Amino acid sequence: MTVTETSRAPARSAGAAVLEASGVTMRFGGLLAVNNVDLTVREGEIVGLIGPNGAGKTTFFNCLTGLYKPTSGQVRFAGAPRKPPKATRSQAEDPEAVQVEALAELTPLPPKPRAVVKAGMARTFQNIRLFANMTALENVMVGRYCRTSSGALTSVLRGPKFRREEAATTARAQELLDFVGLGKSTEHLARNMPYGDQRRLEIARALATDPKLILLDEPTAGMNPLETRQASDLIFKIRDSGLSVVVIEHDMRFIFNLCDRVLCLVRGEALIEGTPHEVQSDPRVIEAYIGTGEQDDEDEAAAVQDSTVADEEDRP
Numbered sequence: 220m221t222v223t224e225t226s227r228a229p230a231r232s233a234g235a236a237v238l239e240a241s242g243v244t245m246r247f248g249g250l251l252a253v254n255n256v257d258l259t260v261r262e263g264e265i266v267g268l269i270g271p272n273g274a275g276k277t278t279f280f281n282c283l284t285g286l287y288k289p290t291s292g293q294v295r296f297a298g299a300p301r302k303p304p305k306a307t308r309s310q311a312e313d314p315e316a317v318q319v320e321a322l323a324e325l326t327p328l329p330p331k332p333r334a335v336v337k338a339g340m341a342r343t344f345q346n347i348r349l350f351a352n353m354t355a356l357e358n359v360m361v362g363r364y365c366r367t368s369s370g371a372l373t374s375v376l377r378g379p380k381f382r383r384e385e386a387a388t389t390a391r392a393q394e395l396l397d398f399v400g401l402g403k404s405t406e407h408l409a410r411n412m413p414y415g416d417q418r419r420l421e422i423a424r425a426l427a428t429d430p431k432l433i434l435l436d437e438p439t440a441g442m443n444p445l446e447t448r449q450a451s452d453l454i455f456k457i458r459d460s461g462l463s464v465v466v467i468e469h470d471m472r473f474i475f476n477l478c479d480r481v482l483c484l485v486r487g488e489a490l491i492e493g494t495p496h497e498v499q500s501d502p503r504v505i506e507a508y509i510g511t512g513e514q515d516d517e518d519e520a521a522a523v524q525d526s527t528v529a530d531e532e533d534r535p
């Protein structure tokens with residue numbers, strides 16, 4: 220399914236696993252940043268990752284997306300269909316069965332970030348990483364190139380194949396800008412766009428890689444309340460288009476009203492994983508935030524207590 224189709228995937232359905240991280244551990248010298256963390260993300264799910272400053276959220280994220288090779292543990296992903304395995308004689312009678320099997324299989328992620336993107340996983344970063352002097356359209360087109368097949372020679376010669384691919388890439392990039400609500404900013408230089416629009420643009424660029432799973436690192440950082448609400452609507456829309464989403468966020472109200480499940484990390488370890496209600500009402504979560512002695516963590520602890528979590532049936 221492409222992101223332009225808006226048929227509503229059933230929220231909080233327990234679909235097949237898209238991502239399975241087991242026993243992920245990451246050491247930086249003597250520092251144990253992530254210790255034996257498991258996480259399963261299923262089709263059509265929005266999963267939140269929370270925890271006080273320095274809890275290991277970004278490090279865990281980097282292990283999931285291939286930026287770091289975990290010291291130990293495994294990350295397996297059901298990505299884009301690879302070449303189906305050779306059919307046995309009985310399977311050959313029903314070749315479709317072989318393909319379905321190949322799709323459903325979770326395979327270890329390739330070690331390089333570019334290969335991870337090709338397999339169907341995309342991410343955004345805590346600090347915006349756009350090409351500042353390119354237009355919005357060009358930024359999204361860059362994301363698309365991992366799905367085009369023109370080689371260097373075709374691109375230099377600008378032959379018919381290149382022109383066809385370029386037209387398709389432009390059309391898809393425009394479609395994605397429309398999808399994230401930036402349809403009228405196509406020609407704007409990224410550096411001149413308002414902050415909230417730059418964040419949307421990053422998401423559009425990530426979507427251009429045709430992911431099955433998108434990971435968003437603090438998508439609302441620096442946003443005003445209106446922009447935050449719009450970001451939450453956009454994430455629901457992405458989920459409804461058939462993708463799974465993992466989000467790191469400090470804004471507790473945002474995360475509790477967005478996610479189907481939340482994993483709270485503390486000092487590199489999984490403290491609790493559960494529904495927003497379960498996580499919000501676990502006193503250990505608030506204690507963990509207060510325990511760091513940092514003002515912004517204490518503010519977040521207050522937000523955990525104060526957040527009104529929408530009832531499951533009231534959420535989109």
Ligand SMILES: Nc1ncnc2c1ncn2[C@@H]1O[C@H](COP(=O)(O)OP(=O)(O)OP(=O)(O)O)[C@@H](O)[C@H]1O
Nearest residue numbers: 247250251252270271272273274275276277278279
């Ligand atoms: N490249 C690195 N080299 C050494 N130590 C690191 C590295 N990256 C992170 N750390 C350390 O690992 C721990 C976890 O950091 P990480 O950035 O993953 O936490 P976080 O939960 O994302 O924090 P924040 O919410 O503040 O972004 C911290 O103690 C941090 O200092």
